[in-house]
Amino acid sequence: MENPNKILVSICMITYNHERFLAEAINGVLDQKIDSGFELVVSDDCSTDYSYEIVDSFVSNHPLGNRIRYIRHKTNLGMSENFHWTLMQCKGEYIAYCEGDDYWTDTRKLQKQIDYLQSNKSLSFAFHRTTLYYQNSKISKADHNDRFFKKNKSLIEVDGFTLANGWQIGMQTLVFRKAYISNLNISDFNYFRDVHLLAHLLEYGNGACLNFFGSVYRIHNEGVHSRNSKFENLKTGYACFEELFKCYKKNYQKLILKNYLHELIQFQIKGNNYQEAVYYLKKLMSLEFSLKVLAYYLKELILSTARR
Structure with a gap:
């Protein structure tokens, strides 16, 4: 077993007015069973709700509260800038992502993904299946990737053309190598989004989708994609x-x-x-x-x- 005090993976969590969902997102991270240390970097983009009190309660009362680094911005950066800023604060060899309104359901998901990346040095990232949860109707559905997993494949390696074929990648499923984003410059783009991060990672190597469900992507009226x-x-x-x-x-x-x-x-x-x-x-x-x-x-x- 590796040194549990070493930060092997950083979890990047951006949040803005997610008080209804934030505790579930944080619990999903802190429940992870992982052989090495991790940190949770929560970047609050000047929320106007009670997000601060929720995070502060975890820091003060949870046994792993010392793993949380909480940054509360004094002004609103906007989602893209806050996302990039938070990525740059992460200290781990690997970075995982989970926004404040989504959550993880598999307590070994990080370990599974890190094990796979450590055994496959040529790959730049690994993700897994996710459940789509429609908050208003309380309906849950599997992601749209079933059609790609024929004969119960345990994983599929993906490149740019694979993704262009209609793959659905939930960002809350992603783990990637931090070294590959050292030169990622948000100022190069006007519309910096998750696809920009994926395109950048693909410059360094393919990814892999592991065939297990380990997270929930929450679809609700306050979500950026949902309200457009x-x-x-x-x-x-x-x-x-x-x-x-x-x-x-x-x-x-x-x-x-x-x-x-x-x-x-x-x-x-x-x-x-x-x-x-x-x-x-x-x-x-x-x-x-x-x-x-x-x-x-x-x-x-x-x-x-x-x-x-």
């Missing part, structure tokens, strides 16, 4: 991969970018927003010209206009 409209999420996804492709020039990013443009064009045609549809069609043709695709969408535009 479908169009807003499509626009943000497109903007993220547009700047990722400009930075890294990877073909899998181009493929995802094209997929977003197809969705945006179809969304705008369906909504009779023809000027916007043409705008995204021009973007698509600029990215990769195809006479067949151009003819298809021009026909769709003409038919849609005729049906009005």
Whole structure:
């Protein structure tokens, strides 16, 4: 067994007004059974609720309260900057992530992932399956990755093209090597999100999805993704991969970018927003010209206009 006082893994937890969920998130971390020491870095982005009292109670009363480093920002940094700032504070050889409204359910999840990464030095990250929990309806569903696990595979190695095939990666499932983010610069991007972190890690090696359920991704009205409209999420996804492709020039990013443009064009045609549809069609043709695709969408535009 390794030295339990050595910080092998840091858990990055950003939070903003998560008082309803924060205790469950922290308990899921502190319940971990791991052979080496860990720290929990909680970065509170100037919450206006009782998040401080919740974290302070854990620090003061929990047997592992000394493992918690709590930072309460005096001004609101915004999610992207707080995420990057917190990553840079982590001291462990590995970093795990769990936002303040999600939680872990497998007490050995960290150990399983670290064991796998230590045995597979060429990989940059490991993640696992997750449960989607819809807070309002109290309905739980498995993630969308079942279709990839044929014949009860225990794991699947993933690269950029694998992810472009529709994989769902819950950030609360991720463990990665800290050394690989030393040069991750948020100022390079206008829309820094989790996909930027994954794209950066893929520059150093593939990842692996371990086939076990170890966490819950909570979907609720206060969640950033949940409260945005479908169009807003499509626009943000497109903007993220547009700047990722400009930075890294990877073909899998181009493929995802094209997929977003197809969705945006179809969304705008369906909504009779023809000027916007043409705008995204021009973007698509600029990215990769195809006479067949151009003819298809021009026909769709003409038919849609005729049906009005």
